[in-house]
Amino acid sequence: MAELGHARVSPVGRRVARREVGASTIAATLRRNVLAWTPALALGVLCIAFSIADARFASLANIHTLASQAALPLILATGMTFIILQGSIDLSVEGVMAACSLTFALLVRNSRTGLDLGVLAIVAASLLGACFGVANGALITRLRVPSFMVTLGTWSITSGVAMLISGGQPPQIRDMAMRNWALGDSLGVPNLIVVAIVFLAVGYLLQTYTRFGRYSYIVGSSEDIARLSGVAVDRFKVLAFAFCGLSSGLAGALESARLGLGHVQIGANQMFLALTAVVIGGTSLSGGRGGVVQSMVGVLILTVLANGMIFVGVTPYLQTAVQGAIILLAVIAATWHLRGRLRVVK
């Protein structure tokens, strides 16, 4: 593995050794490992601190609450991870969630249509989300428009579609079995977190064992090298947006089932949460580093933070601001080692 000892020097008359190996390599490896564990460490510290501040934080009832709060962000962050790994961004999450939420609400037994597709409606909403994702990906790769602008546009478009379907009257979901399942537990564990964990596991498998997952790292590290090696970069970008769209669609459907109605505002604030969770977890915004497990840690940090602040008694008016400040601190801490006078930050 890492080579030890001092840089070697050439015989007389030849060139001088250029590359630094040795001590710096060990230091770099150490630093990498410490950095990789920082978010998990921060999560641990937060949990311990809140538990000490209020014993109820660590109670079973509160852990149950935490789990059901973390479910949707976990699904969204898993989808978003691949996008960020590739160095792109998907801002259309909230719009896609809204459109899929309304579609879902109209496909299960509801107050407006005569349809009753049951679980198939969840599948249909997820697939619709994936289609929006494919559209995003196609626009980005075919027309070569930055993902930031494309998804900003589709955010608006999908929100508009949702409003059109809604027509000012959110459809009520009358499928009681579906509602009870979304709100209920199995063996004391919220059903939605089970779905989220399965989704995360799928994300982990994708990331570790599939060409899509592995190439996401490669595309994010260097698109040039990927292209030079004959990798069909565009296909994998479209796949990432499709997967992220799928996660948005699924999250939109599940949240509707929980609330009992299809709503335009169903995804409010979710994109911000998913995105910050991915970044705080340690997936680099410039691409190529991170993964879904890191994103899970990020989601837990945000969930614990929001929940813990209530216990500690931060006034609700301040909570958003405190959350923002802590996110800033986390990002500053995560990029502290990269500071340099010549480092370019855009």
Added chain:
Amino acid sequence: MTAPVLSVNAVCKRYPGVQALDRVSLAVGMNEVVGLIGQNGSGKSTLLKILAGLVKPDEGSVLVRGRPFAGGFAAAASAGIGMVFQEQSLILNVTVAENILLGCEGEAVRYGFYDWPKLRALARRQLDKLGCDIPPEAITGTLSFAQRQMVELAKSIAVEDRVGGDPIILLDEPTSVLDADDIDTVLTQIERLRSHAAIIFVSHRLDEVLRVCDRVYVMTNGRCVAECNAKEANPAVLQQLMLGTQLIEEYQRDGRQACLVEEIRLSVRNLRCRTNYQDISFDLHPGEIVGFAGVEGSGRESLCRTIYGVEAPTGGEVLVDGREVRFRGPADAVALGIGYVPSERRVEGIVSGMSVRENMTLAHLDVVRRGGLIDLGRERSLVAQLMQRMNIKAPSPNTLAGQLSGGNQQKVVLAKCLISEQPRILILDHPLRGLDVGAKAEIFRQVRELAASGMGVLLIADTLEELIALSDTILVMRDGRITARFQASEHIPEPIEILEHMI
């Protein structure tokens, strides 16, 4: 020579303003290593890019195993052509196995799913061919630079398993970033590869070329001017061929600064920076060239970056003209008349997407400014003057800097420092890196002229010979400390004397 595996017939390639290749023909036989040498800008890289399928020739044909080569990356890969690029093209945060097989995992990926043990076994097979024991599951970023170059080689020979035949390997200066031991390893591997590959080897180092190659083609100005048998050639002859009519300028110079002026331009007192270097003290007089010798990690790069304000020192002081300075960034250093020629020319030196003119003036727009606007007329005349003075060969001041050859790019970087009134201190970090003999001699002469005009120069050179030839004072650094000082006016040291203090 058996029937050629690869033959290039009268290939031409034109770029705007440059005839990059002019009816170039060459042939490579099986189990043959062919050297390709020439000055920067002679067309070697363009030729390799055509063979790797990255660039399409305007005219002429390329035959691979007797069949016409269509061009395009996929065609190159399916024809069994692998290339090792000058700059490494590895992804650092994935495993060695993934890098080696990137884009051609074959049976290790089924229906989009990875079979990791198989992937590692496939990678292992490529590494074994090189007799190299890097674990395929290692993360590439944890390897040393030389090990990574091995991975690059393994990646390039992986194509042979896809075509089921012996590969054609293109090596574009695979040794230019390695130290001597590693160069030796790479060359040994190339010799091993010969038994089941045809190889084109591009290098600036003639001794390497003569060591591993059977035949050598010499290119000048986009033409293949000579082909010779490596056994009969010698470096001096090849150099002459490369330079054409140009003469090789003698490095050694006479009339070194015997006594320096009293005035001290830059004074460094007990400077230290974390673990990079400690207790560095020296003076720099106007007209003096101070050269730093040391291996990577000796702290000399870090020291120069501190003086230019890029890294903050943790102690000690820097005095310019007797006044202590504390730079908050390079802008402060530039304001005091310190110029810096960075080692990574393409990354730090020039903005390749901007024109020669824009590159020259970008750090000192104040010189060409009138009111709040840029005086284009003044800018043009200033740039024309400098292009003439520095002998920059570019079709026009509006040519993109990225299109120039390495030597001309370096001259643009130098010119960039000269555009303000007169920089008083010039820091040269590997100014001759990657330049051919002719361009080196020219940069050499210009650095001397600059010093003679009263500038103080700090120099980090690639080789000890260059350092000795240019410096008035040589400071040897080891592990962050100065271990020896040589005054050229008293005694010009031999490389071995300097080396003793470096390691």
